[in-house]
Amino acid sequence: MNSICDKNQKCTFIENHSYFQCENENITILQKIIPFDKVHNGLCDCEDGSDENEGLCTSKIQEVLELKLKSLKEKRKTNETISAKRDKWTNNGKEEALKGIKLLNSISEELNKFKNTEKYLEKMRQERLSYLLNQTESNEEKKKIKKAQNYFVHDVIPFGIQERIKNILRPIFHFINDLNPEAINDQNYCSIRYKLGKIRSFIEEKEQQTFQRFAYNSAIISGDYCIFALNNICLKYQDYELCLGKNFTKNNQLIGTYKGHLGYSNIYIGYSQGHEVRSKLTVLCGKENKVSIINFINLSSINIFIESPCGCSDTILFKEIDDQIKSIETIIKQRTKNSLDLNDENHKNSQKKDTEAI
CATH class of the missing domain: 2.70.130.10 (Mannose-6-phosphate receptor binding domain)
Structure with a gap:
């Protein structure tokens, strides 16, 4: 034991001798270390007074425990408010997520309908385009035949060569048409192309919306x-x-x-x-x-x-606090019982002395 402590004084030391460790009845939550210059300075820095000579300090452990218990219970109430806010946000998020899933399911169904409509319109476009192309070729053929009636046979383009020209021009015609659909002056075809363009715009918009499903899911x-x-x-x-x-x-x-x-x-x-x-x-x-x-x-x-x-999970908000509250309540209860037992014993001893005196 260090010479700074009196012979009968209850005190302990940590390895670093620059500090003094208050005993505080070995209560874990009241563990406290103080600098050596605060020991034997006439001030009671330890709750149990172990830093001063015996009899100088009155134990404040019961008072400190009760104050700490009150502080922990107040902190728990604050954490209950935080927990309520978390639950409110959780409910809001759940409602939003479920509404979002419901909305996106509806969008998905709508998207499938748009895609089916797109396929149908694309088929109509191709059929109309094929019809217009064949009509154009047929009309050109009739014009050439009619014109050829005024010429000798060798002035008419041979049939085989004409077919080869058609085969060459056909993909070019399709390509130009896709680049510039307005080049075809046909009301039905233009109507189909317009509707198809609108449907494809809708599909693009709906597909962008479905990307939100990631967050909802x-x-x-x-x-x-x-x-x-x-x-x-x-x-x-x-x-x-x-x-x-x-x-x-x-x-x-x-x-x-x-x-x-x-x-x-x-x-x-x-x-x-x-x-x-x-x-x-x-x-x-x-x-x-x-x-x-x-x-x-x-x-x-x-x-x-x-x-x-x-x-903030409930573990973060309450576990440590509840453990401390339970521990302090147990200590206070035990200290109160010990105090009552001691008072009862002192009372009995006093009565015994009075009886012996008589």
Whole structure:
């Protein structure tokens, strides 16, 4: 034992002799170390007074335990509020994801109908084109035959040569028609081409919408609805604005566009479609939704950390606190019982002395 302690003083030391470790009845949550210059200075720095001479300090352990218990219970109430916010976001995300899946299923059905219509119109276009081509060839043939009636036979193009010319010109005609459909002045054909163009535009639009299924499905599969619901919020941090599921900007200039998240526990990953920036977003436990850190790894890669109730599982919010509350309540209960037993024993001893005196 170090000479700084009195002979009968209860105290212990850690390996580094620059510090003194309060005994505090060996209660784990009250473990405390203080500098040596605070030992024997006339002030009670340890809750049990083990840093001073015996009898100088009154034990404050019961009082400290009760204050700590009160503080933990208040913190638990705060965490219950965070948990409620998380559950609210989770329900919102679940509703949005399910509505999105329902909408995209409808879009998929509509897309299939458009594709069937496209096939039908394309078949009509080809049939009409073939008809017009044959009509053109037939009319040209009749004109040549009629014209040839005024000439000798050797002035008429031989039939075999004429067929070879047709075969050469036919693909050229198709090619030119595809490049410039207006070249064919046929009302039915133009109507078909117009409808076909509209259908193909609709198909392109619907196919772009179905890309969103990735985000919806990942939320459904992982059950990470809370993080999915963050798609509806925008967060500001210095010169940056992060609209989850949408755009990431700096000074109102687009850096990247988020397309979806993978749905892994507490992690939202979106790869930007901007000119050069790719970013990874990690969701940490926090009271409110806010950006905490933006870390530039290099010119083309950014790590973004946000705090949100979505990052708070019940294990994070309650396990450690509940364990501490249970431990303190057990200690207080045992200390109270010991105190009552001691008082009872003292009372009996006092009565015994009084009886012996009589």
